[in-house]
Amino acid sequence: MKRTLTVIRALGLMLMVFSLAYVMPVVTALIHGDSIMQLDFLLAMVWTAAFGCLMWLLTRHRKGELSVRHGYLLVVAMWTAMPAFGTLPLLLSIPGLSFTDAYFETMSAMTTTGATVLTGLDDMPPSINVWRHELQWLGGLGVIVLAVAVLPLLGIGGRQLFKAETPGPMKDSSLAPRIADTARNLWAVYLVITLACIASLKWAGMSWLDAVCHGFSTTGLGGFSTHDASVGYFNSPLIEFIMIVFMLFAVVNFATHFLVWRSRSPSAYLRDVEAQTALGLILFSCLAIAFFLWWNGVYAEFTTALRHASFNVVSIGASSGFASLDYAQWPIFAPLWMMFIGCIAASSGSTGGGIKMIRTLVLVKQAGREFVKLLHPSAVNPLKIGGQVIPNGVVFSVLGFIFLYFMTIATLTFVLLISGLDFITAFSATLACVNNFGPGLGAVGPASNYAGLTDFQTWVCTFGMLVGRLEIFTVLILFTPQFWRR
Secondary structure (H helix, E strand, O other), X not given: OHHHHHHHHHHHHHHHHHHHHHHHHHHHHHHOOOHHHHHHHHHHHHHHHHHHHHHHHHHOOOOOOOOHHHHHHHHHHHHHHHHHHHHHHHHHHOOOOXXXXXXXHHHHHHOOOOOOOOOOXXXXXXXXXXXXXXXXXXXXXXXXXXXXXXXXXXXXXXXXXXXXXXXXXXXXXXXXXXXXHHHHHHHHHHHHHHHXXXXXXXXXXXXXXXXXXXXXXXXXXXXXXXXXXXXXXXXXXXXXXXXXHHHHHXXXXXXXXXXXXXXXXXXXXXXXXXXXXXXXXXHHHHHHHHHHHHHOXXXXXXXXXXXXXXXXXXXXXXXXXXXXXXXXXXXXXXXXHHHHHHHHOOOOOOOOOOOOHHHHHHHHHHHHHHHHHHHOOOOOOOOEEOOEEOOHHHHHHHHHXXXXXXXXXXXXXXXXXXXOOOHHHHHHHHHHHHOOOOOOOXXXXXXXXXXXXXXXXXXXXXXXXXXXXXXXHHHHHHHOHHHHOO
């Protein structure tokens, strides 16, 4: 009971910190002279801070270290509470928007999925667009990792929370002796790359509003846009190229970026086998899909095919979700291949979703090791990636994760099929939400959005986004009897 109260206390403090996120849309509304939106965001800020303050006051004397299980409980509680409070400005300012759709939108933002139920983005108040994109940016590396960086996590076991939220199986490596320093290092790199992206997009011709919003969603691999036509609105090869570069930056482990920054040498990139494989797969797919589209006569010129294939393949492959055109009209092989690499290509410790490339490498190596074992039963054959021996405990964890991953995909797909969706829509929506890359195919393709789903289907997709962002174990462990036993 005492540790549960510690969870409530920490949740209250984090909500108070989260309320500071409303400052940016408030300033945006002030700049654009929108007093109504300014009031809406101020009310949302006060309500969020007041609720967090009340939780903290009721449990302020309950200090102590969190156990592993309570760390998972806090992470899930925070990732379900933040989108709930994030809905307040949307509900106050968008007429007719239901809580279900508002929660889907904010969950999509914070999990950097990029699926949306909103239309009329071009005419949306600037502060609302800034809020949606700021949530994506905050969710990119994780709000709890940010809290670890700035709070010293209130003395309640920052390492447990960091491990529970950080994507990928390798969660024990640190960039600094203290976990708070590691979190600060990651966020410093994240901020620098984001600012560089914003400046580049402004230089390429975007307005400041578009540059800030797309800079946030590009670095966070979120996929939200300020326009219904997404990046296709700009019809600019230069803007598309800049976003490709920064999406490829964001798909690499941010710890690797920090090591390059600290050493002032690119050698860390050359040692990162996961990054090399991920980037190699994405870039190879760009060329292959471009050739496929040109060969099938979709585009008369290879350069045109390369332009459109490169942007959309990188976007979906990196689990971002931008679109420069309706790629669902391409021959079916192309969008399905894009969704396939969107499931595996992102690196652990990046802002991308999906299985993560390190797990894919572990599975490939383990399969090869099984072949060797069949031929040489007594051979000692440790699993190595990049010269590093991977402990069997990590291998077993990866195998367990992959099983739960496929069972989650299958279960949610069947649930959506039972609810009345066609197979392509149900399967692609599940893949898009669990892997956090936004657009699917069919009724949820890049030329449409998720507004046509029923409330039940919307909640299923919302759950898929949460499970995918927290990498399945963190959420599903709460439904096991062992978790609640003393």
